Amino acid sequence: MSEPVRPEMLGSCPVPLAHPEQIVLGHGSGGKLTADLIHRFILPAFSNPYLDRLDDQAVVEISGARLAFTTDSFVITPIFFPGGDIGELAINGTVNDLAMSGARPLYLAAALILEEGLAIQDLQRVLDSMRKAAQRANVLLVTGDTKVVNRGKGDQIFITTTGIGVIEHAWNLSADRARAGDKVLLSGSIGDHGMAIMSQREGLEFEGTIESDTAALHGLVAAILAAAGDGVHVLRDPTRGGIGTTLNEIAARSQVGMAIEESTILVRHTVQGACEILGLDPLYVANEGKLLAIVSSEAADAAVEAMHQHELGREARIIGEVVAEHPRMVLMKTGIGGTRIVDTLYGEQLPRIC
Amino acid sequence: MSEPVRPEMLGSCPVPLAHPEQIVLGHGSGGKLTADLIHRFILPAFSNPYLDRLDDQAVVEISGARLAFTTDSFVITPIFFPGGDIGELAINGTVNDLAMSGARPLYLAAALILEEGLAIQDLQRVLDSMRKAAQRANVLLVTGDTKVVNRGKGDQIFITTTGIGVIEHAWNLSADRARAGDKVLLSGSIGDHGMAIMSQREGLEFEGTIESDTAALHGLVAAILAAAGDGVHVLRDPTRGGIGTTLNEIAARSQVGMAIEESTILVRHTVQGACEILGLDPLYVANEGKLLAIVSSEAADAAVEAMHQHELGREARIIGEVVAEHPRMVLMKTGIGGTRIVDTLYGEQLPRIC
Numbered sequence: 001m002s003e004p005v006r007p008e009m010l011g012s013c014p015v016p017l018a019h020p021e022q023i024v025l026g027h028g029s030g031g032k033l034t035a036d037l038i039h040r041f042i043l044p045a046f047s048n049p050y051l052d053r054l055d056d057q058a059v060v061e062i063s064g065a066r067l068a069f070t071t072d073s074f075v076i077t078p079i080f081f082p083g084g085d086i087g088e089l090a091i092n093g094t095v096n097d098l099a100m101s102g103a104r105p106l107y108l109a110a111a112l113i114l115e116e117g118l119a120i121q122d123l124q125r126v127l128d129s130m131r132k133a134a135q136r137a138n139v140l141l142v143t144g145d146t147k148v149v150n151r152g153k154g155d156q157i158f159i160t161t162t163g164i165g166v167i168e169h170a171w172n173l174s175a176d177r178a179r180a181g182d183k184v185l186l187s188g189s190i191g192d193h194g195m196a197i198m199s200q201r202e203g204l205e206f207e208g209t210i211e212s213d214t215a216a217l218h219g220l221v222a223a224i225l226a227a228a229g230d231g232v233h234v235l236r237d238p239t240r241g242g243i244g245t246t247l248n249e250i251a252a253r254s255q256v257g258m259a260i261e262e263s264t265i266l267v268r269h270t271v272q273g274a275c276e277i278l279g280l281d282p283l284y285v286a287n288e289g290k291l292l293a294i295v296s297s298e299a300a301d302a303a304v305e306a307m308h309q310h311e312l313g314r315e316a317r318i319i320g321e322v323v324a325e326h327p328r329m330v331l332m333k334t335g336i337g338g339t340r341i342v343d344t345l346y347g348e349q350l351p352r353i354c
Numbered sequence: 355m356s357e358p359v360r361p362e363m364l365g366s367c368p369v370p371l372a373h374p375e376q377i378v379l380g381h382g383s384g385g386k387l388t389a390d391l392i393h394r395f396i397l398p399a400f401s402n403p404y405l406d407r408l409d410d411q412a413v414v415e416i417s418g419a420r421l422a423f424t425t426d427s428f429v430i431t432p433i434f435f436p437g438g439d440i441g442e443l444a445i446n447g448t449v450n451d452l453a454m455s456g457a458r459p460l461y462l463a464a465a466l467i468l469e470e471g472l473a474i475q476d477l478q479r480v481l482d483s484m485r486k487a488a489q490r491a492n493v494l495l496v497t498g499d500t501k502v503v504n505r506g507k508g509d510q511i512f513i514t515t516t517g518i519g520v521i522e523h524a525w526n527l528s529a530d531r532a533r534a535g536d537k538v539l540l541s542g543s544i545g546d547h548g549m550a551i552m553s554q555r556e557g558l559e560f561e562g563t564i565e566s567d568t569a570a571l572h573g574l575v576a577a578i579l580a581a582a583g584d585g586v587h588v589l590r591d592p593t594r595g596g597i598g599t600t601l602n603e604i605a606a607r608s609q610v611g612m613a614i615e616e617s618t619i620l621v622r623h624t625v626q627g628a629c630e631i632l633g634l635d636p637l638y639v640a641n642e643g644k645l646l647a648i649v650s651s652e653a654a655d656a657a658v659e660a661m662h663q664h665e666l667g668r669e670a671r672i673i674g675e676v677v678a679e680h681p682r683m684v685l686m687k688t689g690i691g692g693t694r695i696v697d698t699l700y701g702e703q704l705p706r707i708c
Contacts, residue, residue, distance in 0.1 A: 023472040028502030037500060041478060045485040050461075050496035058496035060461055062520050063419035071463035071516055075501045075508075107404075107414055109425035111514045113467070118377040124395060131399040142404035142412035145514075146391060147427045148382030149706060155507040160465045160499075162425055162516035166416050352503060 028352070030240025031284075031345030054253065055174055056097040056236065059167065068103035070094060071162040077352050079126065079156050082196050083211030087129035089288060089354060090159040092216045093239070095137045099218035100235040100291070102173050102225055103165030105137060110161050111145040115154035126157060137216035139163070169225065177233040178254035180324035183300035185293040187220060187307055188213070188315040189266040190243055194285035194350050195274045204277065206270045215289030220312045224293060227306030231299025237291050239354055241345050244283035246292055247330045248344040258330040260320030260342070283332075284345045286353045294322060382706070384594025385638075385699030408607065409528055410451040410590065413521065422457035424448060425516040431706050433480065433510050436550050437565030441483035443642060443708060444513040446570045447593070449491045453572035454589040454645070456527050456579055457519030459491060464515050465499040469508035480511060491570040493517070523579065531587040532608035534678040537654035539647040541574060541661055542567070542669040543620040544597055548639035548704050549628045558631065560624045569643030574666045578647060581660030585653025591645050593708055595699050598637035600646055601684045602698040612684040614674030614696070637686075638699045640707045648676060 026033040043052065050058040057070035072093050079086040091108065098105040110130065114123065134141055192213040199210050217237060225232055234254075238246035243265075251258050267275075267282045275282050289312060295303045300318060307313030320332075330342040380387040397406065404412040411424035426447050433440040445462065452459040464484065468477065488495055546567040553564050571591060579586055588608075592600035597619075605612050621629075621636045629636050643666060649657045654672060661667030674686075684696040 021474055023468045023470055023474065023477065023502055025470050025502050025504065027468065028500060034500060041474075041481055042498065042500070045481045046488070046495040046498075048494050048496065050494065051498070058461070058463075060496060060518075062421065062460065062518070063417075065417035065419040067416065067518075069461060069463060069518060070497055071465045071514070072499045073465040073467050073501045073514060075467055075503050077507075106416065107412070107423060109412075109423060109516050111425045111427040111516075113427050113429060113512055113514075114377045114381065116377055116379050120375055120377065120395075123377065127395055127399045134400070140402050140404065141400040142402065142414060143424055144396065144400075144405070145426045146382060146388060146396070147429045147706075148377055148379050149429050149509060149512075150379065152506060153431075153509040155503060158467055158503075158512070160425070160427060160467075160514035160516075162463050162465075162514075164414075164416070164421075164423060164518065352501075 025351045029345060031245055033346065053174060057101045059101055066167040068098045068101040068165040068167055070097035071160060072097060073158060073160040074354055075158050075352050076354050077155060078200060081200050081212055082209045084214040085126060085129050086157060086159055087126035088133045089214050090161045091130050091133035091137060092214050092288060093354060094161040094163040095139060095216040095218055096237045098163045098165035099221040100237055101167060102169055102171060102221060103167045105139045105163055105165040105218050107164045108134065108139050108141045108161055109143045110141055110159060113154055113158040114146065114148045115156050116148055116151040118156050137218065171230045173232060173235050175234055175236065175250050175253040178250050178256050178294045178322045179233065180256055180322055181297050182233055182294045182322040183297055183318050184258060184260060184320040184322065185295055185300065185303060186243065186265065186317055186319045187291045187313045189268050190287055190290065191267055191271045191275065191282035191285035193288040194353050195271045197353055198278060198350055199274050202278065204274055206273060208270050210270050210274060213287060213289035215312055217289065217291050217312060220291065220307065220310045223306045223310045224303050228295055228299035228303040231296040232293060232303065234294035235291055239286050239288060242284040242286060243292060244342045245344050247342065250294060251330055252328045255327050257323040257326040258320060259323050260330065260332045262332050262334045264317050264319040266315055283342060286350065288354065379705045383699060385599055387700060407528060411455045413455055420521040422452045422455040422519040422521055424451035425514060426451060427512060427514040428708055429512050429706050430708050431509060432554060435554050435566055436563045438568040439480060439483050440511060440513055441480035442487045443568050444515045445484050445487035445491060446568050446642060447708060448515040448517040449493060449570040449572055450591045452517045452519035453575040454591055455521060456523055456525060456575060457521045459493045459517055459519040459572050461518045462488065462493050462495045462515055463497045464495055464513060467508055467512040468500065468502045469510050470502055470505040472510050491572065525584045527586060527589050529588055529590065529604050529607040532604050532610050532648045532676045533587065534610055534676055535651050536587055536648045536676040537651055537672050538612060538614060538674040538676065539649055539654065539657060540597065540619065540671055540673045541645045541667045543622050544641055544644065545621055545625040545629065545636035545639035547642040548707050549625045551707055552632060552704055553628050556632065558628055560627060562624050564624050564628060567641060567643035569666055571643065571645050571666060574645065574661065574664045577660045577664045578657050582649055582653035582657040585650040586647060586657065588648035589645055593640050593642060596638040596640060597646060598696045599698050601696065604648060605684055606682045609681050611677040611680040612674060613677050614684065614686045616686050616688045618671050618673045620669055637696060640704065
């Protein structure tokens with residue numbers, strides 16, 4: 001049984017609930033409309049045990065090797081933003097989707113769709129970022145493709161990266177493995193990526209620039225797994241739709257409830273300010289260098305400790321726990337002592353954020 | 355030493371030779387401008403032994419498994435055309451790039467970039483074609499991504515498919531393995547795909563509709579390998595840039611010459627007619643269901659025989675041979691007894707053909 005969607009539950013404006021006849025921006029939000037598209041059209045067409053898991057990567061076995069396989073298109077605008085650019089994002093995003101299965105990322109494929117008129121200089125800058133990000137993440141870009149579309153039929157550059165990683169442990173990390181009693185861990189502050197993009201688009205000026213948190217998380221994942229082993233049940237990077245949407249997905253897949261504490265969730269001062277000005281809820285704003293981990297209560301402290309030793313997990317915290325009550329529902333105890341339903345975002349807060 | 359480019363050598367109009375400051379449609383042609391982009395920007399950034407082979411797929415080894423890995427973006431316009439649509443093309447194209455390494459295609463990832471306003475009905479039709487093509491090719495679509503871009507920032511639908519296949523033989527098929535004395539085999543008629551698209555775009559009417567030849571070639575490849583084994587040196591599907599460009603790429607990579615006979619190259623009557631009307635050379639027109647095989651002279655007849663037994667190779671022929679003379683150059687004996695240089699296409703005959 002799923003809750004009826006009431007606009008006041010959502011972090012964004014009310015949107016029509018009927019199935020549209022056309023694709024709307026909200027279909028790319030990562031929220032309810034995206035899920036609707038996937039469940040109505042994609043899964044019925046291609047249903048198989050790998051795809052149906054709906055994790056951020058497929059895990060397949062070939063000739064005895066256990067591999068993670070994932071793909072993502074990056075269509076972010078603007079292509080250059082404080083803290084990164086589309087090239088860096090395209091490498092880190094796919095590395096992270098591999099890492100969330102506990103895989104060691106190995107090889108990437110990159111397909112570029114260039115718009116006629118793109119400055120060669122901008123292309124070079126993007127490729128240079130990709131090169132540096134791939135080096136940092138220790139992955140090799142081994143194959144690719146380049147297409148060009150007419151002016152006005154693309155938007156400078158779209159990049160699709162696809163990754164292969166090898167899973168060298170026997171554990172199974174998947175969104176359906178959260179169990180009542182598990183702790184919910186968050187690796188750092190939320191909303192940085194989304195608000196960096198949004199502030200640039202809206203021309204907002206703050207005391208300090210908000211920078212995207214784009215980063216490759218495979219090292220942090222390795223540290224968590226080394227410390228907490230099979231106590232780690234789920235790993236997810238809360239990108240489109242933010243931690244609000246990701247927690248709901250895990251709750252739905254595992255048929256559990258989530259109880260989180262607002263006071264434990266770190267939002268930088270400037271991000272909070274930008275969200276207030278723009279009327280956005282940081283729970284639904286995209287991150288590109290953070291992860292959520294669902295870890296058994298026994299292993300949770302060791303996992304947090306390991307995260308604190310890693311530069312990308314210095315501010316890691318336990319933000320709540322998995323509960324048997326209110327299955328498929330995420331409840332948040334607010335700063336002023338109330339309880340709020342954190343529903344999945346319906347449509348689009350921030351279009352083209354990745 | 356490469357030949358100077360003279361416009362009269364080319365199948366298309368003269369184009370400027372200077373390096374442009376901006377991306378032009380020709381950068382997506384699969385011809386000289388694409389090669390220039392790859393050699394000036396992509397290879398210097400990412401050079402590694404896998405990528406540097408410049409085959410249509412990378413061959414990597416993971417935990418003892420030998421895998422082929424390839425990616426392609428499909429940006430064809432119109433998205434529906436006689437003989438197929440963008441969905442079918444996106445499956446077959448990536449299956450074929452895997453097959454050209456002799457791999458058995460196993461798993462696909464699909465990333466969709468949808469333009470706001472795309473009719474849901476059109477999306478369904480494309481997904482349905484993808485489903486049927488994947489079933490026919492016996493591959494599983496195991497992971498994916500969906501993004502939406504604003505109206506006017508895309509063109510209905512772009513599809514990037516990435517494939518993994520397993521190589522279960524020990525032979526090494528690569529564009530650098532052509533040797534003097536090898537025979538050049540072509541599996542059927544040329545130009546069908548490109549002229550199907552072009553005729554539809556230009557609104558040309560013929561007695562018979564020209565249909566795209568889009569097809570998955572892995573079965574034909576298996577038949578060739580079973581018959582000719584390690585006598586098979588190179589396999590390539592001549593897509594963008596046609597057989598003219600593909601033969602030049604092989605000649606350049608293997609440092610050999612090619613001598614082909616125009617009279618042996620099959621061009622359907624309607625395709626020939628459409629090419630004449632539009633001033634296009636069928637040698638440079640894209641195919642989506644044909645392959646070129648470079649096979650040792652000893653094994654060539656067995657390979658042709660095996661192709662004739664397969665429905666996609668009924669019209670296979672030997673169209674020429676690899677020679678030690680004129681390295682890196684493809685010469686064609688024409689129907690009227692002359693000899694013509696078949697150079698690489700410089701820019702763009704047919705933009706957005708796949």
